[in-house]
Amino acid sequence: MGTFKIEGGLQLHGEITPQGAKNEALQVLCAVLLTPEKVTITNIPDIIDVNKLIALLSNLGVKVEKLAHGSYTFQAKDVNIKHLESEAFKEEGKALRGSIMLVGPLLARFGKGYIPKPGGDKIGRRRLDTHFEGFINLGATFRYNKEDSFYGVEAERLKGTYMLLDEASVTGTANIVMAAVLAEGKTSIYNAACEPYLQQLCKMLNSMGAKITGIGSNLLHIEGVEKLGGCEHRILPDMIEIGSWIGLAAMTQSEITIKNVSWDNLGVIPNTFRKLGITLERRGDDIFIPKHPDGYEIQNYIDGSILTISDAPWPGFTPDLLSIILVIATQARGSVLIHQKMFESRLFFTDRLIDMGAKIILCDPHRATVIGHDFKSQLKGVKMSSPDIRAGVSLLIAALSAKGTSIIQNSEQIDRGYERIDERLKALGAKIERID
Known part of the structure; x- marks a missing residue:
């Protein structure tokens, strides 16, 4: 079984090109x-x-x-x-x-x-x-x-x-x-x-x-x-990987450029991240995410009620990015309700985030309420296992933002969907090591 060892809490910088979808x-x-x-x-x-x-x-x-x-x-x-x-x-x-x-x-x-x-x-x-x-x-x-x-x-x-x-x-x-x-x-x-x-x-x-x-x-x-x-x-660039890198930049308060994203095929993805207060700039066909030194604030609905982000068939928000949204929300200013409609077991990875210090209430198998820390309290490194591709990369992003060392076992789950992820993260300045 493969394992990633991550030293968290570092700001990253640079450019990354998404893999094929x-x-x-x-x-x-x-x-x-x-x-x-x-x-x-x-x-x-x-x-x-x-x-x-x-x-x-x-x-x-x-x-x-x-x-x-x-x-x-x-x-x-x-x-x-x-x-x-x-x-x-x-x-x-x-x-x-x-x-x-x-x-x-x-x-x-x-x-x-x-x-x-x-x-x-x-x-x-x-x-x-x-x-x-x-x-x-x-x-x-x-x-x-x-x-x-x-x-x-x-x-x-x-x-x-x-x-x-x-x-x-x-x-x-x-x-x-x-x-x-x-x-x-x-x-x-x-x-x-x-x-x-x-x-x-x-x-x-x-x-x-x-x-x-x-x-x-x-x-x-x-x-x-x-x-x-x-x-x-x-093949088009992978929109799920693009969303993952947006989440990585926000959680680590890093300045990252995502190259050649095929903006016209991203649908509601950029605006969904903006609802969490994340700044995205379109530069040609690239996405530029500046540093967020003052954090990011979740929008409420116009009547002041709590924001809900849910998945839906295209052109709705893809379910594969809900776990990334959930992780980002753990350090946001404000609260959000995540509603995973399609799969009843996809939110169960939240127990690992709770172990890291996140404030999450798992309402039922399909809904979780996240109360953000606003970066006033860092997540802490823990030992955990990757349950599936998308939850696995979400836990990896959490680990890169966390204080201390994290161990993620069953890294093969992440490798199923992300090409040479450790090498590409190292190029941005991450401290990640693959061990057997």
Whole structure:
């Protein structure tokens, strides 16, 4: 088990460039299965979850060639469908949540798609109903082996239809879109997710020859085509990492510039941080966060009531940044209610912050009230464990702001979503050491 040792309480300084978006990478990598032609993808983050998916594609028979750091070509010309029913695939697939998005492309192109119940973060129930109901609507037959938690869908030819999704699931929408692009006829998907990364997937598929309209809205129309070709695609910067660096700058009262953030794809993220009193300056396509020597003050609503920050489907605030918002609030001036609607176990990491001296009232599994210290009382370093990717980096930010030494065990959870995070933090002046 990996461990980070952090000496906190230091101000940081410098520039940092966000990695490619993890959530987009998992989608577009699965899409390479839709064509036998070569697909080139750049700005792929070098992180555990993405590397697992690349290895899984390679084991399926996809020819993978690394061109440079973050740049690969993929050619799914000789896919070994029999590998889907092997014990090796069952082990590989269940180790990665994103593996579920292999099913749509496999079903569309080869008429069958199998997947073990995927793993990932332990943040609460993450059901797969939306994915499989979508495939069934397209004409697939569904089966589930309860004994070994193995899902399967099969169809001789998918047929387009109208469907209203029961939830605006990002991975569910991506999976159904990838299945529908090769279906016969027209598919309309209402209550579709419309995150920038889903938009990126649709644009990539269109460059491969798909016919998708309504991109960026919650109503997608897809005219099925006979086949797709190759393309070149560049992944957006990771908005979750951008939000993490904003939180780092605020908590350590540091001056940091975040480079090449793709401002136009950040939605409400900058203004949500501003509601906590954090100053963000747009400089071209960069974000500049100045030092906050006098701290930052949480805004109240216009009637004076306490601010609530909650997650919602895009263009609402992403749930992946709520843990960062919660940590920032521990040193703000004022109070805020954090409402995590989507996952019932995601706020349980707050007990570690309470151990560090934070004033947090966990109201229930979905809500926490944070009373800020206004930097009059520093958090203190403790020994703790990272429960999932986003909570892990939030605890890391707390440790970098804390007085004394912190130990964060299970650092592999952080490495699943953040590329070389210790090296990049050291470049800003952080004292962080990776130990086994």
